[in-house]
Amino acid sequence: MRKVLVLGGTQYFGKKLVQKLIENGNEVTIATRGTKSDPFGENVKRLVIDREKKETMVAAFEGKEWDLVYDQSCFSPMEAKDTADALKGKVRRYIFTSTQAVYEFGTQHVEGNFNAYTYPVTYKSRKDYPGYEGYKEAKRASEAVFHQLGYFEVVSVRFPIVVSEDDYTERLKFHVDKVLSGQPIGIPNPDLRYSFIHADEAASFLLEIGYSDLEGPINPGSAEDISLRELVEKIARVANKEVILENSTDTGIVSPYALPGSWSIDTSLAAGLGYVFTDLNQLLGQLIKYYIKQYN
Known part of the structure; x- marks a missing residue:
């Protein structure tokens, strides 16, 4: 049985992901601010954290280890760094929910059109990234932190518009x-x-990519x-x-x-690896x- 930590997981396709993880026999822990109810009952363990307060993550993760982490709730490079530091040595594989917004405006972007491994990082908090432009920059810098630190095997999943x-x-x-x-x-x-991508397929893709040995960025979707x-x-x-x-x-x-x-993406890498989308x-x-x- 794999031990899986989901940061977030109580909203939209993150919630769908948690349900799929449970159904696939994983031992699931969700870590949130604890302000929203969830439908998982006794099927998950729960931790209370604040992504903007490193000390809450250090305390919550103390003495624990997981095989895999799904990050659904990171919105700044400072949060990325603090979370990575708190989980260093406690997890091997890290799946970061990113976005096609890391690319400049344009069509049919391939993964190489944004290089998180060389992107310069300035550590700021989420309040420093207002609006669409702020969102783009926050996700770019967050990807860069996870990939450049090298603490884990990292996959950045660059989702298009999610619908359902x-x-x-x-x-x-x-x-x-x-x-x-x-x-x-x-x-x-x-x-x-x-x-676009359907929310159910977004959750299924996250589930499956966790079982893979892929590292780096990938574009899923139709x-x-x-x-x-x-x-x-x-x-x-x-x-x-x-x-x-x-x-x-x-x-x-x-x-x-x-x-x-x-904003559109080329999904041929995912298709070439056998992933199928509607x-x-x-x-x-x-x-x-x-x-x-x-x-x-």
Whole structure:
């Protein structure tokens, strides 16, 4: 039985990961601030930590060891360093949930387009990284800390946009609801392109990558990307409605996917290793139909 520590694991696909770990016979410990309930009952052990207070992690991890760590809750290089120091010598393999946001805006990024092994690190806390630009920088620097310290075998999983029927952000649902209600959607640049992955497949990928011997960065997700224009036109076709696009950033109508640039990834490395993800057209089609049914 493997001993697995999950930092976070009480929200969205992190919660799905924990459930899969339990079902696969692992001894699971989740480490969180202890402010949210979880559905795992006696199937997990629990530790209370604060990622911004190193002393809480040192105390919580004292005298313990794990085979594998999944990090779902790191949002600054200072947190990365403090966590790595607290776990040094206590774990062999470390799976860091990162993001396609480590890349510059653009399409079909391959893993080598951002090198965490050489990226310069300035140690800052999460409050020093506001907005999208801050998020990008925080994740880049966090990756760099884990890979450059060399304390563990590290995998940085650079997820694209995660979607599912139970997506708490409701970003895809926003577009479906606007089309169905005949309201305009604000998209200043409808030709920006994005990559996606289903939350269940994100959790399954994390589970499987933990059993592998891969080290370094990897891009999981559906192989294709899609523009915002193509996305809302697809919604309109499925719903048999007209879509109203506006060149607007007004609150209330602006698309939550209307970022400053495209973000999409090349997933051929993961595919070449045998990992399979749902075709993007099928993935989005299923979700659009689900949200239409929920709306009606």
